[in-house]
Amino acid sequence: MNLSVFQSPARYVQGPDASAQLGPELAQVGVDGPVLILAGGTAHRELSGVWQDSLAKQGLPVRIEAFGGQCTAEEISRVTAMARDFGAVAVVGAGGGQVLDTSRAVAADLDIAAINCPTIASSDAPCSALSVLYHPDHSFDTYRFYRSNPKLVLVDSRMVARAPVRFLSAGLGDAVATWWEARAVRESDSENQLHGMPTATGTALAHLCYQMLLENAQAALSAVRAQSVTPALERIIEANTLLSGLGFESGGLAAAHSIHNGLTTQHETADSMHGEKVAFGLLAELVLEGRSEQTIREVLSFSMAAGLPVTLAQVGLADPSAAVIAEIAERAVAPGETIHHEPVAVTAGSVADAIRVADEIGRGALTDQRD
Numbered sequence: 354m355n356l357s358v359f360q361s362p363a364r365y366v367q368g369p370d371a372s373a374q375l376g377p378e379l380a381q382v383g384v385d386g387p388v389l390i391l392a393g394g395t396a397h398r399e400l401s402g403v404w405q406d407s408l409a410k411q412g413l414p415v416r417i418e419a420f421g422g423q424c425t426a427e428e429i430s431r432v433t434a435m436a437r438d439f440g441a442v443a444v445v446g447a448g449g450g451q452v453l454d455t456s457r458a459v460a461a462d463l464d465i466a467a468i469n470c471p472t473i474a475s476s477d478a479p480c481s482a483l484s485v486l487y488h489p490d491h492s493f494d495t496y497r498f499y500r501s502n503p504k505l506v507l508v509d510s511r512m513v514a515r516a517p518v519r520f521l522s523a524g525l526g527d528a529v530a531t532w533w534e535a536r537a538v539r540e541s542d543s544e545n546q547l548h549g550m551p552t553a554t555g556t557a558l559a560h561l562c563y564q565m566l567l568e569n570a571q572a573a574l575s576a577v578r579a580q581s582v583t584p585a586l587e588r589i590i591e592a593n594t595l596l597s598g599l600g601f602e603s604g605g606l607a608a609a610h611s612i613h614n615g616l617t618t619q620h621e622t623a624d625s626m627h628g629e630k631v632a633f634g635l636l637a638e639l640v641l642e643g644r645s646e647q648t649i650r651e652v653l654s655f656s657m658a659a660g661l662p663v664t665l666a667q668v669g670l671a672d673p674s675a676a677v678i679a680e681i682a683e684r685a686v687a688p689g690e691t692i693h694h695e696p697v698a699v700t701a702g703s704v705a706d707a708i709r710v711a712d713e714i715g716r717g718a719l720t721d722q723r724d
């Protein structure tokens with residue numbers, strides 16, 4: 354019998370101005386030497402002074418380096434060399450997904466502590482034990498998997514509140530799929546993303562994530578539009594970052610993420626964020642699984658209210674040919690894809706049909722909304 358596996362970051366900290374606590378929080382997880390901080394543009398501009406003060410008070414030498422812009426093998430080598438020269442005992446990634454992915458890769462290469470400080474809540478990557486690498490031309494390169502999750506994830510909710518609302522919306526798209534994918538994994542007795550069986554804990558966290566989204570998403574979007582921190586925003590940051598992260602890794606992934614991967618074969622979808630494509634992938638997953646109309650309507654209205662795409666046109670594919678849909682579906686059912694965790698038999702043909710029907714449902718809902 355396969356073993357059940359659950360894995361998580363060692364420590365998770367969240368709140369307004371949490372950045373000012375970076376020094377004590379690093380000490381709390383045992384960091385006691387030079388720290389290299391790799392920072393995206395906004396984080397570098399707004400937080401460098403705060404970090405310097407906080408780490409100086411803790412007696413931790415710090416070097417802050419600007420991120421090169423993309424998580425590539427070249428950027429990882431550049432930052433790894435820098436961290437080695439500095440004698441860093443920890444690498445902090447601060448900013449969006451690609452900064453964090455790069456910092457985790459550097460920490461793994463040097464076998465030192467990985468610390469993640471996301472400044473947006475646009476995906477569930479910050480808590481995970483993997484990185485997505487790209488080629489310099491922005492095309493997908495490979496995944497890198499690590500032995501452990503970050504030692505510390507620290508989220509400054511004031512930074513999230515000040516970021517463009519589209520980032521939070523995309524995070525809602527990535528998070529809303531978490532429960533339905535974990536449920537498919539559970540129903541089909543499949544493995545989670547840690548190559549173990551899901552624990553009841555992992556699946557329950559995915560469900561809690563969904564409940565928190567239904568109850569707080571609208572109020573959280575309003576908070577970000579007003580650039581303000583509220584309890585609802587705090588709950589959504591936790592759902593998008595921590596619960597969705599634990600839920601997808603320990604609960605498992607299924608069709609929504611595979612259909613996302615299928616959509617990425619079309620360069621027209623490049624302007625849509627990860628969570629936006631996942632949101633459309635989820636609608637197709639629910640159709641593929643034959644879920645009730647009530648379920649599909651619930652998810653559809655959530656996505657529409659969150660400003661997420663519900664049609665192919667909204668992810669950049671206005672009027673795609675049958676060949677384009679077939680290509681997306683073929684990629685989605687490639688060997689090793691998580692769509693094979695579905696509780697129903699899946700073929701390229703059934704996925705293409707589900708994509709077409711999800712698009713039809715979404716277009717109908719948009720027309721109703723306009724009337």
Ligand SMILES: [Zn+2]
Nearest residue numbers: 476477527631
């Ligand atoms: Zn995702």
